[in-house]
Amino acid sequence: MCLAIPGKILDTEERDGTRTARVEFGGITRRVHLDFVPEAEVGDYVIVHVGFALSRLNAEEAERTFQLLEQLGVLEGEELNSAANGSSPENDRQE
C-alpha cells in the first residue's frame, strides 16, 4: 500500500491548475502530480506514490550509502554496480 517507486521526470506541464510531470519508470511513463515537490525539475528522480511525487531523490545521499558500505569493507573486492557510480546508461528493466 505504501509502495512508491522511483522514476525520472521527462517533462513538466500545468494541468487543472497544478504542476504535473511525465515520469518514466524503466520504460513505462505516467502522469504524476508535483504538488508536494515544487522544486523538482526535468531530469530529477522522484519517488512516486498513488500519482503524486513524494520526494526528489537526493543523489548525494544515495552515493553516500555506497561510500559508507565501502568504508565498512562491504564492497571490497567487488566492483560497484554501474548504476551506483552513475556512469551507465539506464537499463529498462523495472519491477
Place this chain on the structure above:
Amino acid sequence: MKYIDEYRDAGVARRLAAEISRRVSRSWVLMEICGGQTHTLMRYGIDELLPPQIELVHGPGCPVCVTPLEVLDKAIEIASLPDVTLVSYGDMLRVPGSRTDLFHVKANGGDVRVAYSPMEALKIARAHPERRVVFLGIGFETTAPANGMAVWQGAREGLRNFSMLASHLLVPPAIRMLLESPGNRVQGFIAPGHVCTVMGYREYAELSRRYRVPIVVGGFEPVDLLEAISMLVAQLEEGRTVAENQYARSVTYEGNRPAQAIMEKVFEVCDRKWRGIGPIPNSGLRFRREFAAYDAEQVFGVANETAEEPAECLSAQVLQGLKKPVDCPAFATRCTPATPLGAPMVSAEGACAAYYHYRRRPRAATGDSCRGAWPCAPTRTVTGGSK
C-alpha cells in the same frame, strides 16, 4: 533502473549479511513496521540470510490489513446503492467485510472501480455529474496527502457529487502501543521509509528517546533492509538507542512540508480502531469540520456503524509480532489468498500473504538457506520478478 538495481545487488547483500554476522554477539528481536518491507524480506529470503541470532517479526504496517472491518462494511453498503460509483485502490476489493466483499458487490452489478490514484475518482465525478462518486480513501501517512489533495481539489472546484470514505491511520501511536504492551519482545525497529518521506523522523527520534529503543528509518530494497538491520545491530551491540536514517536518499528529518500542510488542512487527529488490534488513541485522521460535505460517512449517514471481528483469525497476534503466520492453524489450509479469513492474507503486503507466497515449504526440509535463488545465484543483480 537507477535507484533500484544497485539496491538489489546480490554481492553487496551477501557482504552486508556477513558484516551483521560478524558483529552480532547475542540474540536480538527486530521488527519492520511496513508491509512493503515484509514483502521484500520474504521475497528475497533476507530472514534466511541473516545469522540465527537475528529474529525478524512483522509489524502492523499494512493499511489494507488494519483498516477496520466497519469501514469495509460501510464501503460495501455505499457501493450497493444504485446511484453510487465507488472507486477504490485495488487491494481493498477482496478484503472480507462482515458478510461480503467489494468484489462481490461489483459482481452483483454494483459500480465498483479500481483506481491507481484518488485523482482518478475526481475525474470520474467531473465526467458523471449524475453519479455520486465515493473514493475509499485508506492508508497511512504516505497516502493521506494524496487523498487529502483529492478532497481539497474537489472542494476548490465545488464538486457536489464527490466524497471520500476516509480511514487514515498513523504509525507512531501504533509503535507506542507495541512498546507499552507487556508482551513486547521487539528490541529495535525499522521505521517505514515512505511514511517518513512524508512525515520526517522527528516522531521516531522522540519514541527512541522515550522508550530507549533503536529505530532506523529503512528503504524497501534488499540492500536497504540489510543496511538498516546492520545499523540496528550495531546500535544494540554498542548499547546505543537513537533514531537513524538509512533511507536518506528520500527521507529528511523534517519530511515533506507541502504534503504535511495538505494533510493538516483537510484532516485532524482522532482515535481510531485498527483491525485485528483494537482502538489506539490518537492513531488516525478524520475530516475537519469544513470538509464535512466531502465526508462519505456523513453524506451517507453511516458514521456510527460498528462490526465484530471473526475470532478464528490470528491476525491480531501476527500484526503485533507475537505470532508468525505459520503458527496459525488455518494458515494455507482454511485461509489462503483466494479464501482469506483475515486481511493479512489478502493484501500483497500482508504478512500472511507474504509467507503464503514465499514460505510454504518448511525451512528445515531444504537443509540450507541457499536454494539457488537470490542472493546465492551467480547473477549479481535481480530485477523484474514475480510481482
